[in-house]
Amino acid sequence: MNAVSIAVALAYLLAAVGFVVALHLMNSPATARKGSRLSWLGMIVAVAAALTSIIHDDTITTTGWVVLSVGAVGGAAVGLVMARRVKMTAVPQVVSIFNAVGGGAAALVAVGDFVRLTGGAGISSRVMIATVLDVIVGPVTFSGSLIAAGKLQGWVSSRPVVFPGARLITAALTVVGLGAGCYLLVGHDSTAMLILVVCAALAFGVTMTMPIGGADMPVVVALLNSFTGIAVAIAGFVIDNGGLIIGGALVGASGGILTVLMAQAMNRSVVSVMLGGFGTGDSGPATGPAALGAGASIRRISAEDAAIQLAYASKVIIVPGYGLAAAQAQHEAAELAAMLSEHATVFFAIHPVAGRMPGHMNVLLAEANVPYTDLKEMDAANPEFPTADVALVVGANDVTNPAARRPGNPVSGMPILNVDQAKSVIVIKRSMGHGYAGIDNELYIEPKTGMFFSDAKSGLAEIIASVKALVAS
Amino acid sequence: MTTGLMSDIYLFVLAILVGYEVITKVPSTLHTPLMSASNAIHGIVIVGAFVTASQARTDTGYALAFVAAFFAGMNVVGGYGLTDRMLQMFRKRPEPPAHDGTGELS
Numbered sequence: 001m002n003a004v005s006i007a008v009a010l011a012y013l014l015a016a017v018g019f020v021v022a023l024h025l026m027n028s029p030a031t032a033r034k035g036s037r038l039s040w041l042g043m044i045v046a047v048a049a050a051l052t053s054i055i056h057d058d059t060i061t062t063t064g065w066v067v068l069s070v071g072a073v074g075g076a077a078v079g080l081v082m083a084r085r086v087k088m089t090a091v092p093q094v095v096s097i098f099n100a101v102g103g104g105a106a107a108l109v110a111v112g113d114f115v116r117l118t119g120g121a122g123i124s125s126r127v128m129i130a131t132v133l134d135v136i137v138g139p140v141t142f143s144g145s146l147i148a149a150g151k152l153q154g155w156v157s158s159r160p161v162v163f164p165g166a167r168l169i170t171a172a173l174t175v176v177g178l179g180a181g182c183y184l185l186v187g188h189d190s191t192a193m194l195i196l197v198v199c200a201a202l203a204f205g206v207t208m209t210m211p212i213g214g215a216d217m218p219v220v221v222a223l224l225n226s227f228t229g230i231a232v233a234i235a236g237f238v239i240d241n242g243g244l245i246i247g248g249a250l251v252g253a254s255g256g257i258l259t260v261l262m263a264q265a266m267n268r269s270v271v272s273v274m275l276g277g278f279g280t281g282d283s284g285p286a287t288g289p290a291a292l293g294a295g296a297s298i299r300r301i302s303a304e305d306a307a308i309q310l311a312y313a314s315k316v317i318i319v320p321g322y323g324l325a326a327a328q329a330q331h332e333a334a335e336l337a338a339m340l341s342e343h344a345t346v347f348f349a350i351h352p353v354a355g356r357m358p359g360h361m362n363v364l365l366a367e368a369n370v371p372y373t374d375l376k377e378m379d380a381a382n383p384e385f386p387t388a389d390v391a392l393v394v395g396a397n398d399v400t401n402p403a404a405r406r407p408g409n410p411v412s413g414m415p416i417l418n419v420d421q422a423k424s425v426i427v428i429k430r431s432m433g434h435g436y437a438g439i440d441n442e443l444y445i446e447p448k449t450g451m452f453f454s455d456a457k458s459g460l461a462e463i464i465a466s467v468k469a470l471v472a473s
Numbered sequence: 474m475t476t477g478l479m480s481d482i483y484l485f486v487l488a489i490l491v492g493y494e495v496i497t498k499v500p501s502t503l504h505t506p507l508m509s510a511s512n513a514i515h516g517i518v519i520v521g522a523f524v525t526a527s528q529a530r531t532d533t534g535y536a537l538a539f540v541a542a543f544f545a546g547m548n549v550v551g552g553y554g555l556t557d558r559m560l561q562m563f564r565k566r567p568e569p570p571a572h573d574g575t576g577e578l579s
Contacts, residue, residue, distance in 0.1 A: 027495075033561060035510070036557050039510060043513070043553070051523065054523055060526060063535055072519065074546065075545065075548075076549070078543075079546065082555075083550070083553075091509070098512045098516075098552050098555075099512065104541075105518045105519070105522060105548060225508055225511060229515050232515045232518045236481070236485075237478075237481055238521075241520060243517055244517055245484045245485050246488040247514050250488055250489075253490075253492030254507065255508070256493075258507075350501070357508065359503060359505040362501075362503070363505045363506070377501050
């Protein structure tokens with residue numbers, strides 16, 4: 001090991017330390033930005049080390065330099081524009097696309113290594129194992145993430161797309177991919193077989209993601225994030241680079257944790273999400289009148305009624321849900337909260353799966369200038385409900401259903417916000433339609449609950465106007 | 474060769490454990506920026522694209538290196554750009570307007 005390769009190896013270590021400390025700093029909104037910058041510094045160190053290494057080795061051709069610099073700079077420009085322009089509601093799509101390209105790049109690194117070695121000195125079994133794994137995980141991530149992004153953007157139906165024989169095709173692709181992979185592993189370095197594996201994996205990514213419903217997207221995006229990390233780590237095994245292994249493993253762990261957390265918060269197992277066919281598209285559940293049993297009645301209220309309740313409350317908890325994100329009503333919600341907080345304690349109680357990816361609702365509200373101190377997690381918010389005068393539920397359904405505390409129904413055991421413990425409840429909702437779990441929400445028939453049927457955005461705007469009128473008079 | 478593989482496996486397993494420890498402490502408020510930040514970290518694959526480009530000798534090799542570099546560049550710059558943009562929106566309650574009754578609305 002000469003001086004340069006030692007320096008390069010130490011630089012990768014430094015970068016890895018930077019990533020770990022950066023992730024540690026993400027444990028509070030106050031330090032998170034510092035963490036993100038530290039991580040960026042780590043990345044610059046890693047890139048500088050890689051550059052130093054290839055300059056020192058001097059094996060790269062002029063064409064190689066051109067290809068590398070034009071590619072990297074071009075990609076960076078596209079990435080920068082996407083990151084700058086994306087609306088906060090569209091963040092899940094963009095994260096999915098970055099997952100896709102990360103997984104794709106990892107697979108290409110493995111393929112490039114294979115193409116270079118094949119027909120020459122031969123490929124050691126260790127490199128071959130890693131290569132085969134990478135050309136399976138990478139392309140699955142690539143196509144799966146693109147389909148997920150398409151579903152989130154609305155270019156691909158967000159309904160579970162299931163057709164007869166779909167499972168059979170998925171199974172066949174698995175057999176073909178694994179078969180061709182094994183053929184490579186037993187010592188045949190056949191390019192045709194490698195291409196076959198890549199194609200089977202790409203198709204598998206599509207058939208895996210298509211049957212998954214729009215509401216399951218937080219789980220899927222987290223899972224694909226984890227896959228990308230694993231693909232990058234395996235690419236590290238292929239080219240024997242510790243930086244890639246550590247970076248990839250950190251992301252694999254992060255995505256894995258989020259996948260499990262999201263699945264728990266939705267009361268579903270990761271396996272059942274992946275099997276798909278569950279849930280509906282964005283506009284789906286609004287069909288069919290609710291059948292809350294005979295005798296059950298709901299109390300309808302108007303914007304003025306809601307405004308009076310809110311204006312005289314001294315503690316208000318706002319519970320935003322998917323309906324708020326879908327109606328893009330975060331600015332109205334923030335405005336109402338700011339207005340009420342002049343005379344009352346107001347904060348937002350946020351369920352982990354509110355929005356379209358883990359933690360998405362917090363970003364939407366932060367963008368609408370809600371201070372993060374007013375964004376409370378479920379565990380912090382729940383003890384506050386019994387002392388709240390009004391809980392204002394905007395476009396959230398299943399996550400407020402008290403039936404979750406009883407066994408024997410689809411939401412049993414699901415972690416919920418204890419909205420029913422508030423002294424009074426206002427629900428803004430378009431209709432009595434069901435949520436994702438497809439059952440009635442018992443919260444709505446409680447005598448203390450007032451239902452204000454409206455779109456989240458216009459409903460909040462009406463309430464704001466009414467509160468203003470009250471305060472002015 | 475075998476020692477190299479073993480130390481790579483050690484790295485991989487330990488990094489997963491470290492990641493698990495660190496990330497379970499991240500509050501759900503920050504899960505979206507966390508995912509974006511981890512997205513940016515897997516942009517480290519750009520180092521792999523460098524290696525691929527440095528070893529390419531054939532047209533196929535160059536094509537693969539080009540696409541890998543493009544994807545990785547997009548991943549790394551986009552990931553950090555988006556994370557920073559989101560995190561700068563997370564701010565504390567502004568201190569001055571804490572005085573009650575100074576609001577113009579009332």
